[in-house]
Amino acid sequence: MNERTLKAAFSEGLLGWYKVAKRDLPWRRSRDPYHIWISEIMLQQTRVDTVIPYFNRFVERFPTVADLAAAPEEDVLKAWEGLGYYSRARNLQAAAREVTERYGGRVPDDKAAVSGLKGVGPYTSGAIMSIAFNRPEPAVDGNVMRVLSRYFCIDEDIARPATRIGMEGLARKLIPEGEAADFNQALMELGAMICTPKSPSCLVCPVMEHCQGRQAGREEELPIKTKAKPPKPQYRLAALTLDASGRVLVRQRPEQGLLARLWELPHAEIPDAEQWRSAEAAPALFEAAMAAEGLAIRAERHIADAEHIFTHLHWYVRVWTAELTDGGEAAGTGSGSLPEGYRWIGPAEFEQLAWPNLFRKLLAQHFSGALEAAAGAERRI
DNA sequence: AAGGCGGGGGC
DNA sequence: GCCCCAGCCTT
Numbered sequence: 001m002n003e004r005t006l007k008a009a010f011s012e013g014l015l016g017w018y019k020v021a022k023r024d025l026p027w028r029r030s031r032d033p034y035h036i037w038i039s040e041i042m043l044q045q046t047r048v049d050t051v052i053p054y055f056n057r058f059v060e061r062f063p064t065v066a067d068l069a070a071a072p073e074e075d076v077l078k079a080w081e082g083l084g085y086y087s088r089a090r091n092l093q094a095a096a097r098e099v100t101e102r103y104g105g106r107v108p109d110d111k112a113a114v115s116g117l118k119g120v121g122p123y124t125s126g127a128i129m130s131i132a133f134n135r136p137e138p139a140v141d142g143n144v145m146r147v148l149s150r151y152f153c154i155d156e157d158i159a160r161p162a163t164r165i166g167m168e169g170l171a172r173k174l175i176p177e178g179e180a181a182d183f184n185q186a187l188m189e190l191g192a193m194i195c196t197p198k199s200p201s202c203l204v205c206p207v208m209e210h211c212q213g214r215q216a217g218r219e220e221e222l223p224i225k226t227k228a229k230p231p232k233p234q235y236r237l238a239a240l241t242l243d244a245s246g247r248v249l250v251r252q253r254p255e256q257g258l259l260a261r262l263w264e265l266p267h268a269e270i271p272d273a274e275q276w277r278s279a280e281a282a283p284a285l286f287e288a289a290m291a292a293e294g295l296a297i298r299a300e301r302h303i304a305d306a307e308h309i310f311t312h313l314h315w316y317v318r319v320w321t322a323e324l325t326d327g328g329e330a331a332g333t334g335s336g337s338l339p340e341g342y343r344w345i346g347p348a349e350f351e352q353l354a355w356p357n358l359f360r361k362l363l364a365q366h367f368s369g370a371l372e373a374a375a376g377a378e379r380r381i
Numbered sequence: 382a383a384g385g386c387g388g389g390g391g392c
Numbered sequence: 393g394c395c396c397c398a399g400c401c402t403t
Contacts, residue, residue, distance in 0.1 A: 043398040050389065051398090084387025087401080121400045141398045161382075188398055197396060198392070228395090229384090258386070310387060357388070 001210065009210050010151055011174050011183065017206035018186030021193070023048075026055050028185075033107035033132035034065050040127045041092050041119055045085060048192065054083050065105045068096040077261060077354040086260055091119030109133045122168065130180040138171035139184045140164055143191025149223030150195060150213035159226045231314040235276035237286040238267035239297055239322035240304075240366065247344035248366065249324075250353075258310070263353045265362065266295060266342070267317065276318065286320065294339035297322040303375040304365075308358040319362065319371075 001009075022028070025048065027039035038058055042051040058079050062068040068076070073093060080089035095117035099107060107128065108114060115125040126139035138144075145158040145167050152170070156163040175183050194201045200219055202208050213219045241249035251266050253259050268289035270276035275285055283299035290297050304319040326337065345353070347367045355363065365371040 040398065045386090045397060045399055046388080047390070047397060082388075084389085085399085087386070088399090091400080119400065123399060127398070139398080142396075143398065185398090192398080196391095225396095260386095308387090310385090312385060 006152075006210055006212075007174055010207050011176050013207040013209075014186045014190060015176060015179055015183055018182055018189055022182075022185065022189060023193075026052060031132075033109075033128065035059055036132040037107055037128055038092070040124045040131075041088050042083065044088060044124065046083065050083070054080070065096050065099050065107070068093055069100040069105075073261075074354065078352070081262075081354040082357055082360070086262065088119055090260070094118045095120065107132065109135075111135065111137060122164070126168075127184065130175075130184045132181075134178070134181045136172070136175045136180045138168045138175070139188070140167045140171050141188060143188045143195075144171060146197065146223050147187055147191045147195045150200070150219050151207060151211050153212035153216055153218065153222065155222075155224055157226055158223045229312075231309055231312055233273070233314045233316065235270050235273050236267045236315055236317045237270055237276065237282060237289075237299070238265040238317050238319045238362075239286075239290065239295075239299070240265060240319050240371075241297060241322045241324060243344055245346075247346050248350075248363065249338075249342060250345050250363075251339075251342045258313075259356045261354075262356050264356065264359045265319070266290060266293075266297075268293070273316075276316070282318070283320070295342070296324060296326045298325050301375075304362065304371055306358055306362055308356075315358070317358065 025039075027035050030036070039051065039055055042054055042058075061075070061079055062071060071093070073090070076089050076093050077086065080086060083089075098117060099105060103113065109129075109132075111125060111129050114120060114128050115122075120128070123139055123141050126137040127141075129135040129137040130139055142158075145164065148154060148167055148170060149156075149158060154167075156166065158164070158167075171184075171187070190205070190207075194205045198220075202211070202214055202219060205211070208214060211219065213222045239249070243249070249266060250263050253262050253264060255261055268286060270282065270285050270289070275281040279302060282302075286299045287297060299320040299322050301321045302318060303321050306315075306317045306319065308315045308317065343349075350363055350367060362371065365374075
């Protein structure tokens with residue numbers, strides 16, 4: 001079979017399968033390019049099942065581009081809480097403001113304009129142009145690279161940017177006339193449902209017959225991908241500090257970087273794991289580290305441990321109860337002696353602010369009494 | 382080209 | 393435990 005026939009068989013088989021097998025997803029019930037856009041940003045590095053509830057809440061809370069553009073940033077962050085990669089939320093709102101001001105609140109049917117929006121890269125621009133406007137642009141994500149690597153038995157490392165460029169050229173040629181929206185979604189659907197990373201379901205695959213990877217017996221070893229580096233361990237101590245009325249001392253993270261603008265318990269890295277672990281050495285190191293950030297505390301008692309794995313970091317977080325050492329003024333009614341970004345919160349404020357999952361879980365346990373109960377049980381042993 | 386940037390599901 | 397996911401941005 002020649003190359004042209006191989007491609008035609010692929011496109012026809014895949015498209016025919018998709019038209020009868022496609023999943024009923026919330027954003028597929030809409031033709032609104034704004035909805036397509038929201039869904040594609042949320043779906044970056046995030047699974048469909050995770051995105052669905054976020055998508056539904058988000059479009060209800062921000063029904064139009066103008067609503068999103070006009071919303072307080074903290075509202076957008078709260079709507080994104082738990083979804084991860086929070087720069088997506090900030091970029092999305094910045095882009096919504098650009099669409100409102102420059103394009104009258106409508107997502108432009110223009111490849112260059114869409115590509116220029118913050119948070120929209122090669123994949124997402126192709127997805128919006130094809131799915132929302134049926135333009136024949138490729139939308140090459142991890143699914144597509146896996147499917148194409150297998151079907152055409154391509155050995156190139158999909159971690160290399162150059163490989164994605166090549167895949168885009170191939171994917172562009174595969175789009176059947178006038179079928180960009182369905183075909184691009186079919187490619188991703190096949191990758192998600194049939195041509196999975198592990199144990200692909202070749203026997204029910206609509207294009208198995210001509211799959212070059214399977215014919216070579218290599219469907220399990222493709223695609224080729226260089227391994228990611230393991231996350232770097234970081235040992236951190238966090239302070240659970242209460243005032244007289246039971247409120248908890250928390251702080252907001254900086255505007256840039258990891259977990260930007262989310263809220264957290266005050267904490268500091270202890271570079272030496274052994275010292276971090278040591279009940280004798282840890283308090284003084286913790287107190288010094290917090291003092292360097294302008295917060296004078298005394299660490300009292302180890303109360304909980306938590307772990308959180310990011311793509312590039314592995315946090316080991318040990319929570320100590322703590323007290324402010326600069327007298328009652330800081331623990332009072334917010335007289336201003338707290339460092340910038342710090343505040344006292346009760347259960348009501350806890351629900352309003354946006355937290356990374358690690359601290360959301362810890363504080364939820366504290367406010368429900370579970371944290372102290374567990375520590376008390378441990379102490380009795 | 383490499384690294385920063387979350388969180389969860391599947392096996 | 394390990395892998396990977398409907399990636400983008402900065403350097």
